[in-house]
Amino acid sequence: MYVYDQYDQQLLNERVAQFRGQMARYLDGKIPEEEFLPLRLQNGIYVQRYAPMLRVAIPYGLFNAKQMRTLASIARDYDKGYAHFSTRQNVQFNWPALEQCPDILERLASVQMHAVQTSGNCIRNTTTDEFAGVTADELVDPRPYCEIIRQWSTFHPEFAYLPRKFKIAVNAVPGVDRAAVKVHDIGINIVRNEQGELGYRILVGGGLGRTPIIGSEIRSFLPEEDLLTYLDAIIRIYNQFGRRDNKYKARIKILVKALGVERMQELVEAEWQRIKDGEDKLTQAELDRVKSHFTTPNYQTLESNPASLQQAQAQDAAFARWVQRNVRPHKQAGYAIVNLSLKQKGNAPGDVTAEQMDAIADLAEEFSLGEIRSTHQQNLVLADVEQQRLYELWQQAKSNGLATPTLGLLTDMICCPGGDFCALANAKSIPVAEAIQVRFDDLDYLHDLGEIDLNISGCMNACGHHHVGNIGVLGVDKKGEEFYQISLGGNGGDDASLGKILGPSFARDAMPDVIAKILDCYVAQRIDGETFLETYRRAGHTVFKEAVYGKAD
Amino acid sequence: MAKLIDRQQLLSNDPWHFADDEQAVTEYAIVPLKRWLEQRDDLLALAQQGKLGVHFNSDETADQLGEDAALMARISIDFPKFSDGRGYSTARLLRQSFGYQGELQASGDVLIDQLFYMLRCGFDRFALRDDQDIDDALAAFSTFSVSYQSDVNDPRPLFRRRS
Numbered sequence A: 001m002y003v004y005d006q007y008d009q010q011l012l013n014e015r016v017a018q019f020r021g022q023m024a025r026y027l028d029g030k031i032p033e034e035e036f037l038p039l040r041l042q043n044g045i046y047v048q049r050y051a052p053m054l055r056v057a058i059p060y061g062l063f064n065a066k067q068m069r070t071l072a073s074i075a076r077d078y079d080k081g082y083a084h085f086s087t088r089q090n091v092q093f094n095w096p097a098l099e100q101c102p103d104i105l106e107r108l109a110s111v112q113m114h115a116v117q118t119s120g121n122c123i124r125n126t127t128t129d130e131f132a133g134v135t136a137d138e139l140v141d142p143r144p145y146c147e148i149i150r151q152w153s154t155f156h157p158e159f160a161y162l163p164r165k166f167k168i169a170v171n172a173v174p175g176v177d178r179a180a181v182k183v184h185d186i187g188i189n190i191v192r193n194e195q196g197e198l199g200y201r202i203l204v205g206g207g208l209g210r211t212p213i214i215g216s217e218i219r220s221f222l223p224e225e226d227l228l229t230y231l232d233a234i235i236r237i238y239n240q241f242g243r244r245d246n247k248y249k250a251r252i253k254i255l256v257k258a259l260g261v262e263r264m265q266e267l268v269e270a271e272w273q274r275i276k277d278g279e280d281k282l283t284q285a286e287l288d289r290v291k292s293h294f295t296t297p298n299y300q301t302l303e304s305n306p307a308s309l310q311q312a313q314a315q316d317a318a319f320a321r322w323v324q325r326n327v328r329p330h331k332q333a334g335y336a337i338v339n340l341s342l343k344q345k346g347n348a349p350g351d352v353t354a355e356q357m358d359a360i361a362d363l364a365e366e367f368s369l370g371e372i373r374s375t376h377q378q379n380l381v382l383a384d385v386e387q388q389r390l391y392e393l394w395q396q397a398k399s400n401g402l403a404t405p406t407l408g409l410l411t412d413m414i415c416c417p418g419g420d421f422c423a424l425a426n427a428k429s430i431p432v433a434e435a436i437q438v439r440f441d442d443l444d445y446l447h448d449l450g451e452i453d454l455n456i457s458g459c460m461n462a463c464g465h466h467h468v469g470n471i472g473v474l475g476v477d478k479k480g481e482e483f484y485q486i487s488l489g490g491n492g493g494d495d496a497s498l499g500k501i502l503g504p505s506f507a508r509d510a511m512p513d514v515i516a517k518i519l520d521c522y523v524a525q526r527i528d529g530e531t532f533l534e535t536y537r538r539a540g541h542t543v544f545k546e547a548v549y550g551k552a553d
Numbered sequence B: 001m002a003k004l005i006d007r008q009q010l011l012s013n014d015p016w017h018f019a020d021d022e023q024a025v026t027e028y029a030i031v032p033l034k035r036w037l038e039q040r041d042d043l044l045a046l047a048q049q050g051k052l053g054v055h056f057n058s059d060e061t062a063d064q065l066g067e068d069a070a071l072m073a074r075i076s077i078d079f080p081k082f083s084d085g086r087g088y089s090t091a092r093l094l095r096q097s098f099g100y101q102g103e104l105q106a107s108g109d110v111l112i113d114q115l116f117y118m119l120r121c122g123f124d125r126f127a128l129r130d131d132q133d134i135d136d137a138l139a140a141f142s143t144f145s146v147s148y149q150s151d152v153n154d155p156r157p158l159f160r161r162r163s
């Protein structure tokens, strides 16, 4: 894991002091509300429906036990005793007092954490695969590249006032994409060319929100050293030519659509030629320096699938089910990747209490080299667990309510805060998630259904990624009343697709029944172990539409 | 009146003034970029004496002035709203792609909390919006003592400076 040096720490300390000063000037009336807004946003502070919300960055989802304990202490001392993990791998506090935010930031800085660029019209936290560094199928570990991007994007002097927020995601697994790179402003795939050299395939102009678009390839291969100059070139073009007259048309996806990807490519290429061999070209020394922070730990030589594990699975069906669902193969023999579920029935997806956070920190230290990852699916990962200790870990995770064995299943849904917290919502989303969790709580049924992404957003901003849910639920407002629109067939993975709207929207209390009809249709239609998405793609939209609305004459 | 500062001090007696499309162009006039492009032949002599400047609207790009930047003694870039960040790219391109060496002024909605970024993009004159506190403004230039990226004042990113 990247550890700050004196420069990183100094920069962060200076940032806290700066924000303390800005807050003081604001409270003195020297900065009007409208001009304080971007300053607080640049420090992750929104003002929401009931209270401010503080979004803390977890760069590419990686953090450690000490940092988790600090988050727990903040939840306890400044909030209502819980926090919320978001789809962008960040963590949010829903109830801090505005005046206390500088103190919270200071506490975060003491453990190398911050809220820099978690909001506002700047380059946001770069995200990546939660299994980075431990999955066998990746080309290289993407995290050093994310860290290089983090440093370059932090307080970039030219790009602090972009037309709109800007999100970059990185993926390094051929054929699999856990970072949803195709729905980011810039998606980076780490690849090798025919000569075996490392580099990047760059996508541009993807995004969700009210105009969902799958990103287009702007460069099939960019050499490893050229990462930052090329990003500079893309964002410089966007900064100059992106629309600023209408915030709904200000994302780079709209620029790319207006220009066409070929023209965009020409502009970027021309800009890049001017700067590509300048001092921002990465050096081998810097690549090596950053990579040296993410070396393979000293794994022990262990037996794969040890007898003790097999025995525990044979004796304890609940454990076996959890292993099957929530544990993933590790590149190192005898180790496993464990997903801790933040999808307990009765809890908003992604919510954790301070007690759970402390417990997770303990588990990380005891079982997983002290490190934790947050995921795009609003769960947590312990990435380096010895297989022989899985049973012990499971028992402890279970007693802390972190072992719901439903990873990737229907009730492992993504859900935005919706009308319960968010000032922009058209409808609540947490109660929909809850109603579905209550209705579909039969584990055998859920396991039989297999992998289904259910994504719920409370408005068309799409924070809950409903467009890329196999089943997407979108809150809509009709004459002041809350309704929900369903889309089917979305997918955020490597073969990304946007969901297609099923038909007229439904009242909230109809939602579990509607979902049940969709699932019944899938079960009736599926052949030979097809996933929901495969069945939908094969059987077609109309079949599902008729199952829900009845046959049209 | 906007207060004109450079990073050390408040400036007074600035001889420069704006000359929009109607006004006569005299010494130390700053003319709209468009006027320069249209009346280049007439304005050239004044420029060659170091007594002409141009002003960019935020939707005008550095490429529109291009190599002519070298003829200017002052360039002013407008920030119609502090949140309109196009001028940062314009400044950087003038300095780094077109070798502009003269004075570079930020005008318009220029606020304390933008100064540091502006400085790093090559601005050295700031027509601060008139309600801004001068002392807070001058202090803002030293908020940060380290930066990760290259900038106009130091073309080396931190990774080439790190020891």
Ligand code: HEM
Pocket: A046, A048, A053, A085, A086, A087, A088, A092, A164, A183, A184, A206, A207, A208, A209, A210, A251, A415, A416, A417, A421, A422, A423, A424, A461, A462, A463, A464, A465
């Ligand atoms: C409660 C406060 C929140 C507010 C006010 C908010 C606001 C917004 C807005 C305005 C957009 C639309 C931006 C655009 O497309 O141009 C958006 C998109 C998004 N937000 Fe949120 N959001 C909030 C919470 C969250 C949470 C909790 C998550 C994660 C669970 C999240 C993750 C996202 C994501 C992934 C997008 C998709 C944007 C894209 O890819 O184009 N946001 N949000």
Ligand code: SF4
Pocket: A416, A417, A418, A419, A422, A423, A424, A425, A426, A457, A458, A459, A460, A461, A462, A463, A464
């Ligand atoms: S999708 Fe809408 S309701 Fe949900 S968090 Fe985003 S802005 Fe708020």
